[in-house]
Amino acid sequence: PVISILNGPNLNMLGTRQPELYGRETLSDIETLCRGHAATRGMTVEFRQSNYEGELVTWIQETRGRAAGLILNAGAYTHTSVAILDALLAAEVPTVEVHLSNIHQRDSFRHHSYVAQAAKGMICGFGSHGYILALDALARLIKGNSE
Numbered sequence: 001p002v003i004s005i006l007n008g009p010n011l012n013m014l015g016t017r018q019p020e021l022y023g024r025e026t027l028s029d030i031e032t033l034c035r036g037h038a039a040t041r042g043m044t045v046e047f048r049q050s051n052y053e054g055e056l057v058t059w060i061q062e063t064r065g066r067a068a069g070l071i072l073n074a075g076a077y078t079h080t081s082v083a084i085l086d087a088l089l090a091a092e093v094p095t096v097e098v099h100l101s102n103i104h105q106r107d108s109f110r111h112h113s114y115v116a117q118a119a120k121g122m123i124c125g126f127g128s129h130g131y132i133l134a135l136d137a138l139a140r141l142i143k144g145n146s147e
């Protein structure tokens, strides 16, 4: 099974971006981590990042009928984008929402997520390990579907 992992705006800056919040790992480190872990679960990963809302919308649309699962860290678009919510509803792919930081301990404008409305669940506050937890959650969901 193919798992699409999509990352939104400013996540290309990981490593140097507010390390006290987001850690010192780069997005490329997280990609390596995800590929390694997915392989142990018999899954393949497609890993992408964009600063453009429309590009994320297109990539989400393209998961339909092709990806077995989606892991989405939509960055700040999480809190603003009805277009991303609509793309998720159209794609109908099991989605796990991930945030490195615990968005509920932060500014109140980060407490609401449009992504959450279309996701199976959300993992936040565990840094890069959240992506691993999300892969495990999807592995279990996919297995459940095929039994």
Ligand code: DQA
Binding pocket: 009, 010, 011, 073, 074, 075, 076, 077, 078, 098, 099, 100, 101, 102, 103, 110
């Ligand atoms: C984030 C949380 C968002 O509120 C923020 O805008 C980000 C990163 C996270 O991974 O913790 O860009 O999605």
